[in-house]
Amino acid sequence: MTPLKLVGGFGSPYSRKMRAVLRFRRIPFTWIMRGSPDDVGIPEVPVALIPVLVFPGEAGRADEAMIDSTFQIKRLEKMFPARSIIPSDPALAFLDALLEDYADEWLTKPMFHYRWKYAADIHKASHVLALDRNPLMSRETLAKMSSYIADRQIERLRVVGSNDVTTPGIEASYRRILGLLDLHLVAGHRFLMGKRPGASDFGFFGQLSQLAHFDPTPAAIAAAETPRVVSWVSHLDDLSSLEVDDAGWLSREDAVAAPRPFLIEVGRVYARFLIANAHALASRASEVRCEIDGLPWVQQPFPYQGKCLKWLREGRRALSAGDRKFVDSALESTGAESIFRELN
Ligand SMILES: N[C@@H](CCC(=O)N[C@@H](CS)C(=O)NCC(=O)O)C(=O)O
Known part of the structure; x- marks a missing residue:
């Protein structure tokens, strides 16, 4: 069978959740880092969230992509009965x-609070999450991207x-x-x-x-x-x-x-x-x-x-x-x- 694709980030809790689900369930998949050079040809999803789970289109049909880990889990349950993670009772x-x-x-x-409230946490997340897309990134790009990420996420503390x-x-x-x-x-x-x-x-x-x-x-x-x-x-x-x-x-x-x-x-x-x-x-x-x-x-x-x-x-x-x-x-x-x- 053609492997599924899971597009996400190491620093994204829901991406890590879904990667662990696919591993436990022994469902063949490839892991793609969002924003990395490997992140190409992924169908659009209605809201730009990660993780994105891509189901290969069989018989010439287009690949299908979906978001939201809870619904991804439910869809996987329908397609793959073995090693279910939904109790039978x-x-x-x-x-x-x-x-x-x-x-x-x-x-x-x-999770969001600690990451974007304290200086040491902000420093680590803003730099490492930027580098996760490309560890070979230049110092100049890293400086720009890390401050972009930190500003954006700190502003979003109010959302949670x-x-x-x-x-x-x-x-x-x-x-x-x-x-x-x-x-x-x-x-x-x-x-x-x-x-x-x-x-x-x-x-x-x-x-x-x-x-x-x-x-x-x-x-x-x-x-x-x-x-x-x-x-x-x-x-x-x-x-x-x-x-x-x-x-x-x-x-x-x-x-x-x-x-x-x-x-x-x-x-x-x-x-x-x-x-x-x-x-x-x-x-x-x-x-x-x-x-x-x-x-x-x-x-x-x-x-x-x-x-x-x-x-x-x-x-x-x-x-x-x-x-x-x-x-x-x-x-x-x-x-x-x-x-x-x-x-x-
Ligand atoms: N309820 C969704 C939440 C997914 C979500 O909030 N993902 C975050 C990252 S952990 C996201 O993609 N945020 C937008 C962004 O980082 O651009 C799920 O269970 O998958």
């Missing part, structure tokens, strides 16, 4: 999707909601998630979804591939406080040799207990944000203002995360009555159930 698959969404949409706040008001909450949430993952591993759970990884594991991996491995400030925190997580991230990057079977997913019993600390974290931070964001979008407010984990939060509304809330609610509604009952019992008193409250 629909209730567990729902919890997996919720944790994936938290990783993609909340953990990206600490990193500012002086939110800094303490963002940084505390990063430290907590490291601690929770550490405890999860110490308790003998190799992945969030059991003995085999789910989409949520790859979502966590994507953000942590940067936080715990690349950006100096958060990587130093991870190394000092939770070295086990640093190693877990290395493993996730390439799970091609991991053998899995159907019994590897969390049992229903474990699905209530093991993810619970993570669901409480979702309730503590992400659920609060999703709801406040939805209210701001609905009332066309210029700012989301709320309290998250007892701390003030202020940022501009985030339309994409308004869609995330809608998709999560649709996912719960699509469950059978029995599966929904199970999911609701797993979410009970975590705080995350507030995401779905308006449906009851």
Whole structure:
């Protein structure tokens, strides 16, 4: 079969997420660095985001390119049944999707925040991300490109909601998630979804591939406080040799207990944000203002995360009555159930 193409960046959490997914799933693909000399002939995508996944057009048809890692994962599931990363139990698959969404949409706040707030982090990212396109770049080009990248990204801190008001909450949430993952591993759970990884594991991996491995400030925190997580991230990057079977997913019993600390974290931070964001979008407010984990939060509304809330609610509604009952019992008193409250 003609290999797929994954066009992305080493410094892009969602690109790293999708590369790890393709490796684990043993789906043949070539990796193309966006903006590098190899980045040619890739079909246009509706929004200029990475990663771009290109499916070869069979029988003379044109290649097809798509964005958005969550939907890329879903499309891959339809095309390649083996080594699935979506749990076979629909209730567990729902919890997996919720944790994936938290990783993609909340953990990206600490990721972007640390990278573009502190001088050492800005220096590393702006230079290395420029060089990733071409390590042979001249010094003059590097100087221009690194300051272009830094200016552009620092300006975008407001998009994820990193500012002086939110800094303490963002940084505390990063430290907590490291601690929770550490405890999860110490308790003998190799992945969030059991003995085999789910989409949520790859979502966590994507953000942590940067936080715990690349950006100096958060990587130093991870190394000092939770070295086990640093190693877990290395493993996730390439799970091609991991053998899995159907019994590897969390049992229903474990699905209530093991993810619970993570669901409480979702309730503590992400659920609060999703709801406040939805209210701001609905009332066309210029700012989301709320309290998250007892701390003030202020940022501009985030339309994409308004869609995330809608998709999560649709996912719960699509469950059978029995599966929904199970999911609701797993979410009970975590705080995350507030995401779905308006449906009851
Ligand atoms: N929800 C998307 C997000 C992708 C995304 O935000 N990608 C960022 C980089 S990590 C991007 O391409 N930003 C635009 C740019 O860097 O030009 C996904 O899951 O793939």
